[in-house]
Amino acid sequence: MxxxxxxxxxxxxxxxxxxxxxxxxxxxxxxxxxxxxxxxxxxxxxxxxxxxxxxxxxxxxxxxxxxxxxxxxxxxxxxxxxxxxSELKRGEVHIGLPPFIGSLLFPKVMAKFHHHYPNIKLNIAEYGGARVVKSVEEGEMELGVAVLPLDDKQFRIYPILEEEMQLVVHEDHPLGKKQSIDMSDLADEEFIFYNEEFALYKILREYFISAGFEPKILFQSSQWDLMSEMAAANLGITILPASICRRVPNKELRFLGLRPPVMWRLAVITKKDRYLSRAARTLIDFILSSKGALGQEEQ
CATH class of the missing domain: 1.10.10.10 (Winged helix-like DNA-binding domain superfamily/Winged helix DNA-binding domain)
Incomplete structure (x- = not known):
């Protein structure tokens, strides 16, 4: 028939x-x-x-x-x-965002995207960085935002942000009067650190080991505001991206540069052998066109 x-x-x-x-x-x-x-x-x-x-x-x-x-x-x-x-009047995108990154960088970008494309539905899953990468790899998420470096043989990588990380200490801490500090000078410090599911856990730990020591981790958290508040209570020191440091309201904290610089590099990632929907490609292009505003939203 x-x-x-x-x-x-x-x-x-x-x-x-x-x-x-x-x-x-x-x-x-x-x-x-x-x-x-x-x-x-x-x-x-x-x-x-x-x-x-x-x-x-x-x-x-x-x-x-x-x-x-x-x-x-x-x-x-x-x-x-x-x-x-075909005219992009509607669509749906599944995107993985680490809470640490999503709440900091993307609310205004997502709001602008929704204004331009109101019928494209964004299904956002908040995972730790390692799980975001895994969800993209396994096809659960069409795209994700992750911390570099990553395997460029497996993923398409679209860099969106690069900035230095800063050491966060209480103003009464012995390091509080310095402008910058060598990583090797932190061997005896107690750290408020990231959970293991965060890409920054592995990245920073490798920096410390390269500087000759294993970090003394006092507390671990997945929330930057809790990490900064614990540093403000002088319970230890932490390391946060510069854009997060700009959001910290506590005036009792000091933010120091690190030697050598520790870079925080973010990218949108997709799996290389996966077909990308028109809506997903449009979202990626929109994020790339807006990347100059990422990290600046709260200034």
């Missing part, structure tokens, strides 16, 4: 005449009659009772007409939906 046959039949039923229907459809009467006859044979029942002047529906014809009309509506909706997608 072809939808063309149903469309021909529906028009003949509407016009109640093979002749009139053939004129509307711009096909010959024999071709129209043959198409309807083929449909009847396939269904094993008579749909139209033909006379010289008119064509009347049988009971079976009434049933088939109802379905044919509904299928026509569905086909039209499908065509409209596909046109909307």
């Amino acid at each position: 072809e939808f063309r046959q149903l469309r021909f039949f529906a028009e003949a039923a509407k016009q109640k005449s093979i002749t009139k229907a053939s004129e509307v459809l711009h096909i010959s009467q024999p071709a129209l009659s043959k198409a309807i006859k083929g449909l009847e044979e396939e269904l094993g029942t008579t749909l139209l009772i033909r006379t010289n002047k008119t064509s009347e529906l049988t009971d079976a014809g009434e049933v088939v007409l109802d379905y044919a009309l509904r299928m026509g509506v569905l086909l039209e909706e499908m065509t409209t939906t596909l046109n909307d997608l």
